[in-house]
Amino acid sequence: MRLIYLLSLLWAFPTYAADTEPPIRFGLTAVVVTENLRFLDQWSEYLEHKMGRKVEFVLRKSYREVMDLLDSGGIEFAWICGYPYVQKREPESLRLLTVPIYRGAPRYHSYIIVHNSSPYRRFDDLKGKVFAFSDPDSNSGFLYPLALMIKKGEKSEAFFRQTFFTFNHAETVQAVSEQVADGGAVDSYIWEYLAVFRPDITEKTRIIKKSPSFGFPPIVSRLGVNASTVKIMKNTLEKMDRDPSGKALLARLKLDGFGNYSDSLFNEIRAMANTIQKSWPTPPMLPTD
Amino acid sequence: MSLFSSKTWPLAIKLSLTITGVVAAVSFMIGTVMVVQNWKRSHEDLGEKALLxxxxxxxxxxxxxxxxxxxxxxxxxxxxxxxxPGTRGSDEVLTAMILDADGRVQTHLHPASNPMGLPFLPSNTIEQEFFQQAMNARTPIVLSSGGFSKTGFQEGVVPIFSDQKYMGVVRVRLSVAQLYKKAIDTAVTVLALTICFVVFGSAMGTIVSRRMVKPLTAITQGLEAVGRGEMTDFAPVPVKRGDEIGRLSVTFNLIMAELAEKKMLEEEIAMSEKLVALGRITAGVAHEVNNPLAGLLNCVDTLRKHPNDNQLIDRYLPVIDQGLHRIKEIVHNLLVGLKNEENYETIRIENIDKLRDLIAAETGGMDIDLIWKNDTDKDLRVPGKLEQVIYNLLKNAVEIIPDGGRVIFRMSRNGTHLSIEVSDNGPGIPSQIRNQLFDPFFTTKPNGTGLGLWVVYRIVHNMQGIIEVESEEGIGTTFHILVPISTMKDA
Structure with missing residues (x-):
């Protein structure tokens, strides 16, 4: 029904100039959104309709790839994590555009999860076990557990017996639920999202630690993008909650909307990143290509 | 009991059972070979698949x-x-793992029980052996659980090399459960087919063998009828084929026809023999009765002519009396056993013993050795007629033996029978007249009537006894008589 409504809107206001101007490219990773192509099509159609420009979602496996695309001008906008956002770039190449509002605030947590049947109660119990990270540039899925280890004074890479990256929060949950990993760090937003749509997976996991709240993974724009396009995108996203089709799409994302927030929202992440940078300049768990 | 003994089963059933058995055995064998071959091939294919x-x-x-x-x-x-989607038989993967060169789990399909980074722990000694083989493999191999079992597997083992450096091994184990199920299904189908073949085969076998054996059944029934002496209601066995059974039927029909003809001829012969015997009796009667009659009539005629001649009367009357008595005796003897005499009076056994003295008296002056052996119970009673039988035999014996000859009489009870034996060491009976011995009016003695042995035969026959003659020329003759005691008691 919703789809028909969206389509009818498209027919009523046909897009123009879409053929003449180059498409707006929007970078995404599976870390943030599950790869639901039908949903992404609907979202891009919505954005195209509102902005009068063709919008293309560009999917990449890792944040790093998306960041590289931003650096090289391959995309104009991207939904990235707070950790890559706060990392120092010389010169600065991106700007905070808007932040998703989740359960009334632009904040989320990192969950340390274990298998439901496992005996582990605290993060310490996971010492010498197998641990799943989601993305090396993820705040909730890598930076936070790293910070936990540093806080424990564990400087050695031998805290865990083995670690691996799934590059996808949902798959981290899956890895823990199938006991490939004894523990994992996931985005609370994704875990709760899965708890609604895939309760069979989340039911097999148990949260043993919940981080303090962090700034929600933001949407950023490349510095080179012209101001009007940035403004239209910001407006379109921040007004999504004001029309029914936008609301429907937000409901699918389990978000309340997008809001204008200052960079200070990410201060906690920034502080954590700095701490780690000091004590552990290059985390040894990072995959090397 | 005979129902369960296969030896007495009708040929039709035996034939059809044999056909059924052969059909069942062949189809079962083919089926088994099929199932086994199919299993082997599928098993190998599964190994290849695991390797792939x-x-x-x-x-x-x-x-x-x-x-x-x-x-x-x-x-x-x-x-x-x-x-x-689109791949097949994926649920047959029992387990899969990647181990590094030291046998540590790099990843395992069942990570819960096989934590990664730790050495792989085989669950038992057999698994330990498979593990060793997998770790030692430097070329792809297939490990097999072997045997025909639902829980069996085929495992593809492929060593991993990077730049010719051994890094570990990939093990993928596929279950044979589906193959097993397929094999069982095939076996069930084969079994069902075998049962169908058996049912169909036995039905067909019964029909075919019945048709084949039908003439034999008719022949058997015909022969059984012959055995019972029934020849009249014999219907020829229809001949439809030219095979062995057909030829047998033809031969059987011929034999039956000839047997029927023979029986007819025999009946004719018996009839003519009867006529001959009747003629002989008639002739005997005519001779034995007619001769005295002529003399008697002559006497009567003479007496009629001289009614007052007392001398003639005194002379002829005894002659007439004697002649009439002889005729009476002949007629009486002839009738012995012919009419159903009711007066089966019994006598004591000592009456038989008295015959010893009587015969001894009748020998006159001859020196005869009469040996008498009566082993029966003194209280036994025997039919009175037996006295005449023994008398006649003894009389014949003493008349035939020369002076100084020997006659032996033996009587004993042999269970339910009374055995009587009269033997002499006379000249014996010539073989050519032996079959006429019991005929009426047959005699070798000049004054004999030829009715003595006839009377013996008739009496013994009436008692449902048996009489046998054993004779050798120059050595002697023995008559054996066997009469049932029950008959005597009934009498």
Whole structure:
């Protein structure tokens, strides 16, 4: 029904100039959104309709790839994590555009999860076990557990017996639920999202630690993008909650909307990143290509 | 009891059972071979499939192992096991694992029980052996649980090399459960077919063998009828074929026809023999009765002519009396046993013993050795007629033997029978007259009537006894008589 409504809107206001101007490219990773192509099509159609420009979602496996695309001008906008956002770039190449509002605030947590049947109660119990990270540039899925280890004074890479990256929060949950990993760090937003749509997976996991709240993974724009396009995108996203089709799409994302927030929202992440940078300049768990 | 003994079963059933048995055995054998061959081939195919799956995993493994990309290793195993749409038989993956060169789990399809980074722990000694073989493999091999079992497996083992450096091994184990089920299904089908063949075969066998054996059944029934002496209601066995049974039927029909003819001839002969015997009796009667009659009539005629001649009367009357008595005796003897005499009076056994003295008296002056052996119970009673039988035999014996001859009489009870034996050491009976011995009016004695042995035969026959003669010329003759005691008691 919703789809028909969206389509009818498209027919009523046909897009123009879409053929003449180059498409707006929007970078995404599976870390943030599950790869639901039908949903992404609907979202891009919505954005195209509102902005009068063709919008293309560009999917990449890792944040790093998306960041590289931003650096090289391959995309104009991207939904990235707070950790890559706060990392120092010389010169600065991106700007905070808007932040998703989740359960009334632009904040989320990192969950340390274990298998439901496992005996582990605290993060310490996971010492010498197998641990799943989601993305090396993820705040909730890598930076936070790293910070936990540093806080424990564990400087050695031998805290865990083995670690691996799934590059996808949902798959981290899956890895823990199938006991490939004894523990994992996931985005609370994704875990709760899965708890609604895939309760069979989340039911097999148990949260043993919940981080303090962090700034929600933001949407950023490349510095080179012209101001009007940035403004239209910001407006379109921040007004999504004001029309029914936008609301429907937000409901699918389990978000309340997008809001204008200052960079200070990410201060906690920034502080954590700095701490780690000091004590552990290059985390040894990072995959090397 | 005979119902359960296969030896007495009708030929039709035996034939059809044999046909059924052969059909069942052949179809069962073919089926078994089919199932076994099919199992072997599928088993080998499964091994190949396991190897193929292992190899496909092994191709992407070294890079992921170097990067410690355990998650993608695990996912490749999982994708293989869970199968993508369009792939087949994916649920047959029992287990799959990637082990490093030291036998540590890099990833395992069942990570809960096989934690990664730790040495792989085989669950038992058999698994330990498979593990050793897998770790020692430097070329792709197939490990098999062997045997025909639902829980069996085929395992593809492919060593992983990167730049000719041994990195570990991929093991993919496929279950034979589906093959087993298929084999069982095939076996059930084969069994069902065998049963169908058996039912169909036995039905066909019964029909065919019945048709084949039908003439034999008719012949058997015909022969049984012959055995019972029934020849009249014999219907010829229809002949439809020219095979052995057909020829047998033809021969049987011929034999039966000839037997029927023979029986007819025999009946004719018997009839003519009867007529001959009747003629002989008639002639005997005519001779024996007519001769005295002529004399008697002559006497009567003479007396009629001289009614007052007392001398003639005194002379002829005894002659007439004697002649009439002889005729009376002949007629009486002839009738012995012919009419159903009711007065079966019994006598004591001592009456028989009195015959000894009587015969001894009748020998006159001859010196005869009469040996008398009566072993019967003194209280036994025997029919009175037996006295005449023994008298006649003894009389014949003493008349035939020369002076100084010997006659032996023996009588004993032999269970339910009374055995009597009269033997002499006379000249014996010439073989050519032996079959006329019991005929009436047959005699070798000049004054004999030829009715003595006839009377013996008739009496013994009436008692449902048996009389036998044993004779050798120059040595002697023995008559054996066997009469049932029950008959005597009834009498």
């Amino acid at each position: 799956l292992s190899e496909s995993i092994a191709i992407t493994t070294p890079k992921a192992m170097l990067r410690k990309d355990i998650w993608s290793l695990y996912q490749s195993l999982k994708n293989m096991a869970s199968g993508r």
